[in-house]
Amino acid sequence: MSESRASAYTAGVVTALAWGLSFLSIKVSVAVLPPMTLGLARFVIASALLLAIVAVMGSDAAGRRGLSRLRFEARDFPSLAGAGLVGVTIYFLCENNGVLLLSASESSIIIGTIPVITMLSERLFLGTRLAKLQYFGSALSAGGVILIVAESLHLSAAPIGYLFMLGAALSWVGYSFITRPALARYGRIETTFWQSVFGAAGFLPFVIFERTDWSRVDGVIVLNVLFLGIVCSALGYLLYVHNLKILGAGVASVFINLIPVVSVVSSFFILGERMSGFQVAGAVVVIAGVWLATTGGKRPVIEDPRA
Numbered sequence: 001m002s003e004s005r006a007s008a009y010t011a012g013v014v015t016a017l018a019w020g021l022s023f024l025s026i027k028v029s030v031a032v033l034p035p036m037t038l039g040l041a042r043f044v045i046a047s048a049l050l051l052a053i054v055a056v057m058g059s060d061a062a063g064r065r066g067l068s069r070l071r072f073e074a075r076d077f078p079s080l081a082g083a084g085l086v087g088v089t090i091y092f093l094c095e096n097n098g099v100l101l102l103s104a105s106e107s108s109i110i111i112g113t114i115p116v117i118t119m120l121s122e123r124l125f126l127g128t129r130l131a132k133l134q135y136f137g138s139a140l141s142a143g144g145v146i147l148i149v150a151e152s153l154h155l156s157a158a159p160i161g162y163l164f165m166l167g168a169a170l171s172w173v174g175y176s177f178i179t180r181p182a183l184a185r186y187g188r189i190e191t192t193f194w195q196s197v198f199g200a201a202g203f204l205p206f207v208i209f210e211r212t213d214w215s216r217v218d219g220v221i222v223l224n225v226l227f228l229g230i231v232c233s234a235l236g237y238l239l240y241v242h243n244l245k246i247l248g249a250g251v252a253s254v255f256i257n258l259i260p261v262v263s264v265v266s267s268f269f270i271l272g273e274r275m276s277g278f279q280v281a282g283a284v285v286v287i288a289g290v291w292l293a294t295t296g297g298k299r300p301v302i303e304d305p306r307a
Helices: 003-029 035-055 066-070 074-101 110-126 132-153 160-183 188-207 219-271 277-295
Strands: none
Touching (some): 003 074, 003 219, 035 066, 035 074, 035 219, 074 188, 110 132, 110 160, 110 219, 132 219, 132 277, 160 219, 188 219, 219 277
């Protein structure tokens, strides 16, 4: 295994851990901050952190230093803005509302469909060739996710929450593909910064119609929002973009299936949400599926459509 792919696998696991824990932070925060206000807060924080990082960075390949690295050509505006609106604004419109209606562990169920949807989309639209074990591993991990929350599906008092989470899954798949053109021309941190900025701007029209009781915002809420903004948004997106560039959308997205495992286990210990034997078995199946999908086949080969 090459050093770059090994670093991508490590980054994938770290990202999954952070994003798995994010469901708990969202669950706590969204009880006080409305969904879109919470989204705006975390991505303002993420944008500020990324801006600070860029400001102290050295020269890029074109010799640009500091904030001059953030310049982009007009032709790349649709890709950068589109990825921000789809992968940030629309995604968190769906996810935050889903978590508001469901438990932290329940809300992670649909996220497990992302790798399957992504791999099928790559095959249909990009002509990507994947080994059979990669398809099998992705399907296996999705099956594990179903086991994790199978019991809660028919007990949920707010099934519309699952529709919100399905919207989140579909928007994330779209984000993965929209991001690729920008990654071919710009660095990972510059791409992530502009996606955060455009995504944050997308929240503004929605925030106008939300009402927030700021007297309820205490230290716990502030810490959770900081965790979401710094670790989950700024660093999490940066690591995912790193994976996307090295592994491709299909394999990079498979790590997302670890998110429900982290969410269910942490919800059990931190929020007191119960975890059944089926959920434990599902966690094992998910991990096995991720391993097969990332190591059990050849690296994906994308056919050149111009050939």
